[in-house]
Amino acid sequence: MDGGESPLIDPAIFHNNIAALKGVDAALADRLAGLAIPDSVEPCHARDGEATFRIRDADGRTRWFGGSSVPTASAAGLVSSFDAGTGNVLLHGIGHGTVVTLLLRALEPYRGVVVLETDPLAVALALRLHDYADALRSRRLVLVLGQPETLESEFTTFLRTNEGYLCPERLLVWPWQTPNDSQQLQAIVERSRNVVYAERSEALAALQRQRPAASAEPFPESPRVAVVALAASPDLWDWADEVVEAGRTLGWTTGAVLVRGPGDCHAVRLARQVADVGPDWVLALRASRSELGTVVGQDVPIVTWLDVPGGWSAERTQRLGPHDFVSVTSESLKETLRQGGVPARQMAVLPHAGGCADAVANGAKPREFDVAVLMDLASPDPAAAGITQQTHQMLWCEAAKLIRREIDSFTTSRGGAVVSAAEEKLKLALRDAGVRAKLAQGIGTLLGPALIAAELVRRLCAAGLRVHIWGTGWPAYGVEGPDYHGPLPAGDALRTTLGNTKLYVNLGCSGQVGRAALIASALGAVIVWRRHPADRTAGGVAVLMEEGTDYVAFRSADELVRTCLGMLKNENSRNKTADSAKNRHHGNHRMPDRLCQLIANIRPRDTENG
Numbered sequence: 001m002d003g004g005e006s007p008l009i010d011p012a013i014f015h016n017n018i019a020a021l022k023g024v025d026a027a028l029a030d031r032l033a034g035l036a037i038p039d040s041v042e043p044c045h046a047r048d049g050e051a052t053f054r055i056r057d058a059d060g061r062t063r064w065f066g067g068s069s070v071p072t073a074s075a076a077g078l079v080s081s082f083d084a085g086t087g088n089v090l091l092h093g094i095g096h097g098t099v100v101t102l103l104l105r106a107l108e109p110y111r112g113v114v115v116l117e118t119d120p121l122a123v124a125l126a127l128r129l130h131d132y133a134d135a136l137r138s139r140r141l142v143l144v145l146g147q148p149e150t151l152e153s154e155f156t157t158f159l160r161t162n163e164g165y166l167c168p169e170r171l172l173v174w175p176w177q178t179p180n181d182s183q184q185l186q187a188i189v190e191r192s193r194n195v196v197y198a199e200r201s202e203a204l205a206a207l208q209r210q211r212p213a214a215s216a217e218p219f220p221e222s223p224r225v226a227v228v229a230l231a232a233s234p235d236l237w238d239w240a241d242e243v244v245e246a247g248r249t250l251g252w253t254t255g256a257v258l259v260r261g262p263g264d265c266h267a268v269r270l271a272r273q274v275a276d277v278g279p280d281w282v283l284a285l286r287a288s289r290s291e292l293g294t295v296v297g298q299d300v301p302i303v304t305w306l307d308v309p310g311g312w313s314a315e316r317t318q319r320l321g322p323h324d325f326v327s328v329t330s331e332s333l334k335e336t337l338r339q340g341g342v343p344a345r346q347m348a349v350l351p352h353a354g355g356c357a358d359a360v361a362n363g364a365k366p367r368e369f370d371v372a373v374l375m376d377l378a379s380p381d382p383a384a385a386g387i388t389q390q391t392h393q394m395l396w397c398e399a400a401k402l403i404r405r406e407i408d409s410f411t412t413s414r415g416g417a418v419v420s421a422a423e424e425k426l427k428l429a430l431r432d433a434g435v436r437a438k439l440a441q442g443i444g445t446l447l448g449p450a451l452i453a454a455e456l457v458r459r460l461c462a463a464g465l466r467v468h469i470w471g472t473g474w475p476a477y478g479v480e481g482p483d484y485h486g487p488l489p490a491g492d493a494l495r496t497t498l499g500n501t502k503l504y505v506n507l508g509c510s511g512q513v514g515r516a517a518l519i520a521s522a523l524g525a526v527i528v529w530r531r532h533p534a535d536r537t538a539g540g541v542a543v544l545m546e547e548g549t550d551y552v553a554f555r556s557a558d559e560l561v562r563t564c565l566g567m568l569k570n571e572n573s574r575n576k577t578a579d580s581a582k583n584r585h586h587g588n589h590r591m592p593d594r595l596c597q598l599i600a601n602i603r604p605r606d607t608e609n610g
Helices: 011-022 026-033 071-080 098-106 120-129 133-138 151-161 179-210 234-249 267-277 314-318 331-339 390-406 412-426 433-462 491-499 515-522 557-569 571-588 591-608
Strands: 041-045 051-056 062-064 089-092 113-117 141-145 170-172 224-229 253-258 281-285 302-306 325-328 347-349 369-374 467-470 501-506 526-530 552-554
Touching: 011 026, 011 120, 011 133, 026 120, 026 141, 051 120, 071 098, 089 098, 089 179, 098 113, 113 120, 113 151, 120 141, 133 141, 141 151, 151 179, 170 179, 179 267, 224 234, 224 267, 234 253, 234 281, 234 491, 234 515, 234 591, 253 267, 302 591, 325 331, 325 591, 331 347, 369 433, 369 491, 369 557, 390 412, 390 433, 412 433, 433 467, 433 557, 491 501, 491 515, 501 515, 501 557, 515 526, 515 571, 526 557, 526 571, 552 557, 557 571
Parallel strands: 089 113, 089 170, 113 141, 224 253, 224 281, 281 302, 302 325, 325 347, 369 467, 369 501, 501 526, 526 552
Antiparallel strands: 041 051, 051 062
């Protein structure tokens, strides 16, 4: 029997991996698919119960595949002690394959794992044990196979043919590898990086030289617009796709330039994609010229659309071009940026839109979710927020006690006041203004909102309401009773969720109206909103919709419970509110409406600019 075939191993895993690999590296896929597994390889269970192989060497001795009899435990130990940094990761050898699996789970979707391997049998066996199909297809896992003397050229070739892929920044060292092994590998990577990055710099300079001259009218009636988003976020991809679609309905020529995976990260690839659109101007979501300076020509206006501050700094302000513009989703965010140095004449409030959600219909299908809460919760652990000193952690924990007494009134702006109250309570004084600002920011935007949301969901469940939750971080708060559905949905999954929801409950403390709330209103889910002072400022919920007619609001935990029970009991009232919100959405809050408003905001200011 072929050593790769056994009841222990599902043959579909290898088949799926090879099919995925064929789409990105057909030659390697064919080579691995045609590799015969020798009789000296025997499938078996490892000591931790995982499927693996025992391999009989020429001298008759046997060894465990990947060098471990307990691959799960050994891989977990290696990965937990490894500092993966912020970029891609390199492995010299695939091992049992479990380390690769754990790294792929831990790294963000724009980061990849590159495996340099000289033993094709090792790769063929690992592909029989682990389902890498999605990672291979998206290039989050890259397999570079070659002889020891050709490995460097193979790696260089990979980087050359995948110009958006960043060279790995960190090397995970196997226990059997010596410091000399690591130094040699790092030298290979460094030489490849130097050669390829020099070529990419030349390509980027050539693209910049080829850019056409700036248009005499930077914002023409029927523009060509590149919609750029640099963060690898499903929510951001969905937002960008809606902008592209809406632009086309207005007669614009639009194209999305997105970072969907590790192959999209280098500036030369992004610049080439922008050049393919040939934009009159760029709409950058959560980014500005400071991030796009090498990607977008200096003469091409960049219109930033921000829904979070994003660490705006004076340097980012100084780099704004004369025709650049910043759209923000709320008045409070506009004020934050104004204090950060953004000129008022280059800013305007532009709320989120309900996208194209009006095209999705729930029909006569009964709504499955009585109460839906979509919210990530930050960890209650101060270390997770970068608060590491003992006295600062004491203040954090005391702040948590104080916030629990402000369930009905806490807002993100209360962070500084809560820090002061905690200092007074503990008889401590922070003398460093930077430390105080960091602590206040973490308490106001991370700890406080999480504590409030957890407590309000606890009250809803105690009242017997069926609460459905999407988002990370909830288990740390020990809330019993809700139905937990996993991470925040995006795209079609978000629209499906909200289209099956009766009450969309917003428990945030910032007053910011996000995309999900507007999509919910477009799909007939009644918004139940926690009141905030920002509600009646530009971009606030009470400006976008009419309270009591298009949505319902609450101030206290008791009022939240009464409101939800009443709306669920009175179907006619709920449907009336939902229908009113849908009608308002169709008339005012579609993405094409937002793009028309964006142009109206820019043109008067740009005319003044000459």
